Amino acid sequence: MFSLEKISIGVQTALNNSLPAFWALMAQFAIVGVLVISLFAVLGLVLVFMERKVSAYMQIRLGPNRVGYKGTAQTLADTLKLLVKEGLIPDGADKFLFRLAPYVVMISAMLLMAPIPFSRNFQIWDINIGVLYISAISSMAVIGILMAGWSSNNKYSLLGAMRSGAQIVSYELSAGLSVLSIVILSGSLQLSEIIQSQENGWWLFKGHIPAVIAFVIFIIAVTAETNRAPFDLAEAESELTAGFHTEYSGMRFALFFLAEYANIFIVCAIGATLFLGGWMPFHVGSWSAFNQIMDYIPGSIWFFGKTFLLIFVIMWFRWTFPRLRIDQLLNLEWKYLLPIGLINLLLITVMAILGWHF
Amino acid sequence: MLEEIGTSAEGDLIINVGPQHPSTHGVLHLVITLQGETIKKVEPHLGYIHRSIEKMCESLSYRQFIYVTSRMDYLSSHINNLGCALAVEKGLQVEVPRRAMVIRVLMSELTRLASHQLWWGAMAMDIGALTPFFHAFREREMINDIMEETCGARLTMNYMVPGGVMFDLHPDFQKKVKEFIAHFKGKIDEYDELLTGNVIFRERTVGVGKISREDAISYGCSGPVARAAGVSCDIRKHAPYDMYSELKFDEILHTDGDCYARYLVRMQEMRQSLNIIEQLIDNIPEGDFQAKTKAVLKLPKGEYYSMVETARGEFGVYIISEGAMTPYRIKFRSPGFSNLSALDHMAKGSKIGDLVAIMGTLDLVIPDIDR
Numbered sequence: 240m241f242s243l244e245k246i247s248i249g250v251q252t253a254l255n256n257s258l259p260a261f262w263a264l265m266a267q268f269a270i271v272g273v274l275v276i277s278l279f280a281v282l283g284l285v286l287v288f289m290e291r292k293v294s295a296y297m298q299i300r301l302g303p304n305r306v307g308y309k310g311t312a313q314t315l316a317d318t319l320k321l322l323v324k325e326g327l328i329p330d331g332a333d334k335f336l337f338r339l340a341p342y343v344v345m346i347s348a349m350l351l352m353a354p355i356p357f358s359r360n361f362q363i364w365d366i367n368i369g370v371l372y373i374s375a376i377s378s379m380a381v382i383g384i385l386m387a388g389w390s391s392n393n394k395y396s397l398l399g400a401m402r403s404g405a406q407i408v409s410y411e412l413s414a415g416l417s418v419l420s421i422v423i424l425s426g427s428l429q430l431s432e433i434i435q436s437q438e439n440g441w442w443l444f445k446g447h448i449p450a451v452i453a454f455v456i457f458i459i460a461v462t463a464e465t466n467r468a469p470f471d472l473a474e475a476e477s478e479l480t481a482g483f484h485t486e487y488s489g490m491r492f493a494l495f496f497l498a499e500y501a502n503i504f505i506v507c508a509i510g511a512t513l514f515l516g517g518w519m520p521f522h523v524g525s526w527s528a529f530n531q532i533m534d535y536i537p538g539s540i541w542f543f544g545k546t547f548l549l550i551f552v553i554m555w556f557r558w559t560f561p562r563l564r565i566d567q568l569l570n571l572e573w574k575y576l577l578p579i580g581l582i583n584l585l586l587i588t589v590m591a592i593l594g595w596h597f
Numbered sequence: 598m599l600e601e602i603g604t605s606a607e608g609d610l611i612i613n614v615g616p617q618h619p620s621t622h623g624v625l626h627l628v629i630t631l632q633g634e635t636i637k638k639v640e641p642h643l644g645y646i647h648r649s650i651e652k653m654c655e656s657l658s659y660r661q662f663i664y665v666t667s668r669m670d671y672l673s674s675h676i677n678n679l680g681c682a683l684a685v686e687k688g689l690q691v692e693v694p695r696r697a698m699v700i701r702v703l704m705s706e707l708t709r710l711a712s713h714q715l716w717w718g719a720m721a722m723d724i725g726a727l728t729p730f731f732h733a734f735r736e737r738e739m740i741n742d743i744m745e746e747t748c749g750a751r752l753t754m755n756y757m758v759p760g761g762v763m764f765d766l767h768p769d770f771q772k773k774v775k776e777f778i779a780h781f782k783g784k785i786d787e788y789d790e791l792l793t794g795n796v797i798f799r800e801r802t803v804g805v806g807k808i809s810r811e812d813a814i815s816y817g818c819s820g821p822v823a824r825a826a827g828v829s830c831d832i833r834k835h836a837p838y839d840m841y842s843e844l845k846f847d848e849i850l851h852t853d854g855d856c857y858a859r860y861l862v863r864m865q866e867m868r869q870s871l872n873i874i875e876q877l878i879d880n881i882p883e884g885d886f887q888a889k890t891k892a893v894l895k896l897p898k899g900e901y902y903s904m905v906e907t908a909r910g911e912f913g914v915y916i917i918s919e920g921a922m923t924p925y926r927i928k929f930r931s932p933g934f935s936n937l938s939a940l941d942h943m944a945k946g947s948k949i950g951d952l953v954a955i956m957g958t959l960d961l962v963i964p965d966i967d968r
Contacts, residue, residue: 255793298731339857394612398634398949468725475725478949480619561797564950565634 243358271363275352279501284314286500288490289547290554299560302496318493326489329392336390341487341494348501350376354430355508358518358538362431369430370422370581373509374415377464380502381407384466385474387495388483399482402565403473407464409572414460416580417453419514420587424450430512435519437516439524447595449586454514456580461506461552463568468569469560503550512546609637614952616645623963627940633743639941647967652872654927659685659759659894662927666914667753667865669931670965673907675708675762678757681840684903684914685759688896696884697761698839699877703774704744704756705839705905706870710781712908712960713739713867719793720860720957723802729792736784739777743770759894761887774878778871785867793864802856806930807944809854816942817935820910821862822959832906838885846873858959895922909933910962933965 250270254263288303288311295302303310328337354369356362368370381404390401422428425436425444436442442450463470474482484495510518520539522530563571589595616624630638632840650669654662663681667674679701686693693701718733741751746767748754756763767773792798808818813826823830831848833841849865851858871925896918904913910932918927936959944952 294727299735300731394610402634417723468727471725472950475950478953558728559791560726561721561792561795561801562798562950564801564948566948567800 243361247361275349275363278352279349279497282504283497283500284318285318286504286550287314288494289550290500290557293551293554294558297555320492322490324489325484326491329418329486331392333390333392333484336386337486338491340383340387340390341491341498343386344380344498345381345494345501346377347376347385348498348505350379351502351505355505356430356512356517357542360431361518361539362461365429365431367429370418370428370433370513374411374418377414377502377506378407378411380498382535386482387487391483391486393486395479395481395484396483399473399475399479399485399527403466403483405565406466406470406472406568408468409569410460410463410576413456413576413580414464414568416577416584417460418509419582420446420449420453420514423587423591426591430517432509434517434519437519439522439583441514441516441519441521443514446587447589448589449583450514452579452583453587454510456576456583457510457514458549458552459576460572461510462556465502465506465553465574467499467503471557471562472533472565472568475562495531503553504546507546507553508542510549511542515545515549516541517545529541600850604792611953622961625961625963625966627952629949630933631949632645634950636944636947636949638914639944639952641937641940643843645967646964648964649919650968651665651927651929654924656923658923659896662924663757663759664755666755666929667755667928668964669968670907670933671752671910672712672962673708673909673912674753675704675756675905676757676905678777679705679839680903680907680914681817681904682757682759683905684901685894685896687903688899688901688916688918689759689890689894691760691888691890692884693761693839695698695882697886697888699881699929700762700766701757702840702844703874703881704754704762704879706873707740707743707774708869709908710746710867710874711737713863713870715789715861716908716957716960717792720954720960723953724798724958726792726795726798729751729788732784732791736781737775739773739780739915743773743777744936746773758887761885763887765886766881771878771881772791774874778875778878781871785864785871789864789957793860799857801950801954802860802958804853805856805947805951806827806958807853807855808943810852812942813854813939816939818910818939819932819935820847820906820908820938821866822848822861822910822936824857825851826861827852830911831961832904832911836904838903840877844873844876856954856958867877875925893922895920896924904930907932909965910936911964931965931968933959933963937961937966 246276251267255264258266259264291313292302303313306312306316330335351373353364354366355361373406384403388396388403421433421442424442425433427433427436439446443454446453466473474484485494487495518541520530520533520536520538520541522533599742600757612629612631614627614629615896616626626645628640628642629636648668650665653665657665663678666677666681667953670677714733714737718730721729734761744754745751747764747770747914748756759830808826809825813823813828818828821829825849829850834848846869849862851862896916898918898920901916902913904911911930913930915928915930916924919925940959944953
């Protein structure tokens with residue numbers, strides 16, 4: 240059976256055999272860095288194309304279908320266009336922060352790639368506080384957004400950034416609580432162990448209704464955290480033109496754009512890992528024959544399949560729902576999601592202590 | 598002017614929305630005074646698309662000036678033209694053939710449908726739902742095709758002439774309209790499913806941009822905006838022109854006066870328009886489509902006023918004639934202008950997001966306001 244695990248272990252042994260320990264580590268860093276950057280580029284291309292096609296079919300259009308095979312190279316052409324465009328900096332902008340902001344957003348997205356397990360033993364950094372790391376790093380993107388909005392010297396940008404700040408800080412709580420419920424169920428903060436604990440069934444199914452509630456809250460919260468519709472208040476185009484990135488053009492804009500899609504991928508990957516078993520195939524308790532058949536499908540395919548399913552759901556939201564208003568958005572979080580999340584967490588704790596889950 | 602680019606003396610944020618902005622549907626310029634996200638004042642600045650149409654009309658003959666009015670409220674150009682034709686007919690004392698009347702009503706209602714469809718999509722887009730726009734355009738396209746076949750144009754039809762309509766109906770007209778009705782009846786339910794029942798949509802519109810009956814009257818609101826506040830003002834009912842007195846249809850009235858009521862009024866008006874078209878489509882009488890009129894029209898000295906119900910409200914045409922080939926003075930009463938004047942009243946104290954929703958439900962067409 241094909242597995243990414245063989246590649247990663249093979250490369251590691253080859254490096255360790257041929258180089259001294261320190262240089263082997265350095266070589267691994269370099270390889271990982273190149274891989275992450277190319278993964279970002281590929282993800283950007285794939286997700287932008289996917290979004291355009293998904294939206295097109297929901298809106299009875301065809302979507303891009305001219306450049307390349309069935310329009311697949313459209314994003315590439317757009318990227319080239321953005322690369323050669325002039326990156327304007329408005330007069331009166333804080334030039335240093337204006338230049339820095341897209342990189343802060345982008346780097347925080349890249350850092351999040353580290354603990355995500357793409358397949359068995361195919362993980363950049365299997366840190367034992369993986370979930371905590373993710374919660375910590377994912378809150379950093381808001382600094383970049385605030386920087387962008389503040390430094391643009393544009394009132395629309397400022398309003399967008401302030402909205403984004405309020406929104407991300409609030410929804411971080413709900414996302415954190417629902418992630419915490421899986422930590423309680425699995426008893427570990429390490430993502431590889433959380434996946435291992437789902438060997439006989441995914442937490443979405445094993446955790447009864449509380450897990451489903453946690454999952455729903457998680458999806459809502461991460462949609463808000465990634466500034467996606469119906470929570471795209473930070474860039475509400477009918478109100479604030481383009482929100483925090485109104486003044487950005489060329490590649491700096493593209494970095495925000497890319498970071499948005501990278502963030503969607505990451506939050507969906509985390510959702511798939513925590514609730515849907517990550518790369519773990521679909522297993523049903525004691526049906527060993529069924530489980531063995533499922534094992535023939537490589538883990539990486541399971542992982543990407545689940546992730547893209549969640550991405551599709553989030554895109555589906557965007558092209559169906561109207562946008563919330565800022566006060567309604569905060570009401571939803573503080574009056575509904577947070578209390579429900581807290582009670583749900585309590586239920587899950589009771590369930591975990593009494594061992595009611597499968 | 599300094600105020601407009603910075604903050605006011607009280608330290609409030611002043612924002613220019615427009616003249617180029619995604620939510621203004623044209624070159625409308627709003628100067629908003631904000632306290633945080635809360636709106637303190639909205640000040641519309643007009644004039645970006647002023648073409649002095651009323652002045653132009655004074656140098657155009659009574660046949661020519663009708664076509665300029667297509668460029669005002671371009672979404673209900675048929676009905677604008679009809680209003681002008683009616684005013685001229687009043688002066689000429691022309692008897693319009695029945696067939697022409699039926700065609701005029703059919704075209705007016707199709708125009709109303711097309712306009713409301715576009716409004717539905719555009720308003721949904723303002724509120725943040727992008728998909729309805731495309732669904733609305735799919736149905737609007739069918740109407741445009743019908744228009745194109747008969748009138749030769751899709752937006753500025755120029756089909757109404759004093760004494761009737763310019764051409765006879767296209768032979769396929771009845772078949773195509775019936776196809777459209779059958780198609781649209783299913784789709785309008787889909788519209789309701791997609792947007793009307795949506796929780797977020799209701800959150801965004803119920804209780805937002807309220808205007809009371811008294812205020813709606815004193816601001817001179819008309820059309821769906823006034824009817825949503827409980828003002829019975831449908832010209833088709835109160836001063837019926839052409840065929841409308843013989844048709845069965847309801848005037849839609851709501852009493853809440855908020856965005857949701859305005860939305861519902863338009864949605865139900867679409868069903869009423871369908872109803873009117875269904876009543877007429879099988880009963881188009883044979884006969885002339887145009888009354889015999891002189892080649893050069895001269896209105897007797899006097900003042901003539903006619904009003905019609907466009908998709909946006911009451912459209913009035915006031916002609917002063919000195920007996921010459923061209924009118925002495927023309928004044929149009931456009932619904933959008935009065936409706937826009939109520940914007941500040943509606944938006945005061947609400948959030949920026951609400952302003953966009955209110956503008957969406959006012960259904961503004963800027964060339965109609967600026968003329």
